[in-house]
Amino acid sequence: MPNAIPRFLADHTALDLLNTVEMIDGKQCDLWHTSDDVKLWLSKVGLLLDAKKMDIQDSLLDEARTLRETVRELVASKKAGRPLTISKLNDYLAQSCSYPALKISEGGVLSTARIYQPQTAGQLLGPLAEQAADLLANVDFGLVRECENHECCLWFYDKTKSHRRRWCSMAVCGNRHKVAKFRQNQKDAE
Numbered sequence: 001m002p003n004a005i006p007r008f009l010a011d012h013t014a015l016d017l018l019n020t021v022e023m024i025d026g027k028q029c030d031l032w033h034t035s036d037d038v039k040l041w042l043s044k045v046g047l048l049l050d051a052k053k054m055d056i057q058d059s060l061l062d063e064a065r066t067l068r069e070t071v072r073e074l075v076a077s078k079k080a081g082r083p084l085t086i087s088k089l090n091d092y093l094a095q096s097c098s099y100p101a102l103k104i105s106e107g108g109v110l111s112t113a114r115i116y117q118p119q120t121a122g123q124l125l126g127p128l129a130e131q132a133a134d135l136l137a138n139v140d141f142g143l144v145r146e147c148e149n150h151e152c153c154l155w156f157y158d159k160t161k162s163h164r165r166r167w168c169s170m171a172v173c174g175n176r177h178k179v180a181k182f183r184q185n186q187k188d189a190e
Contacts, residue, residue, distance in 0.1 A: 006031045006041055009169050012157040013045050014135040015144065017128060018072050019154045019168075028153060035060035047127045049116045063121040064128075067092055071132040075155065078141055089132060096126030149173035 010016045020031045020041060032038050038060050042048040070088040077084050098116045105111065118124040135144070135157075143158040147168035154168035167173040 006044075007154075007169070008044065010154070010156045011159045012131070012135055012139065012144075013047070013128070014071055014132040015075075015155040015157055016045060017068050017132070018075065020068060021153065023151055023153050026151065030065070032061060032064060035064075037061070038064040042124075042128070045128075047131070049118050049124055049127070059121040060124065063125055067125050067129060067132075071135075074132070074136055075144065078136060079144065084136070086136075089129060089136075092122060092125060092129035093133060095120065095122040096130065097123050098126065147173050 006016070006020045006022075008016050010019055021028055022031060023029070032041065035058070039048055066088075070092070074084055074086070074089060096116070097118065098114045100112045101115045103111050103113050114127075116123070116127060118126070139157060143163055145156060145158055145165070146152075147154045147156070148166045149168070152168055152173050154173075156165065156168055158165040
């Protein structure tokens with residue numbers, strides 16, 4: 001499915017990373033086909049660093065897919081209460097190459113910002129690995145869920161007030177469920 005565009009509906013960047021693999025027509029489809037797809041995705045989530053000087057075209061796609069599957073394993077293991085093997089994610093975190101810098105705004109307000117200077121695909125993916133580490137270490141995992149539609153494989157972080165979100169998207173899977181339930185009720189009534 002070369003023209004499928006990833007949806008950003010998970011409410012956490014690391015879960016949006018997992019959602020770059022979707023069920024389309026009953027089959028799991030990887031929405032990343034080229035390194036440019038990965039760069040576009042990183043840009044949309046605000047994590048594309050200055051990659052102009054780097055020659056990473058050959059390795060970025062493979063590195064991004066490897067990171068994604070590493071995060072998928074960790075999320076699934078944590079949800080299932082299994083021990084986590086964190087060494088692969090730590091390898092990406094070790095490549096991150098960042099430092100804090102002090103900034104002064106036009107109004108004279110001081111703040112810090114993390115500065116990244118990527119030279120390799122692994123370094124370019126460092127901020128994304130940091131998002132994954134944040135998810136695993138700091139998020140209430142009781143609110144990390146997979147869509148309840150059995151024909152969907154998307155994940156989300158339930159930030160709703162009631163914490164009863166069931167679907168990756170009410171407009172997609174939630175609506176399908178409602179329509180199917182309505183049709184079944186109509187059929188049962190006849």
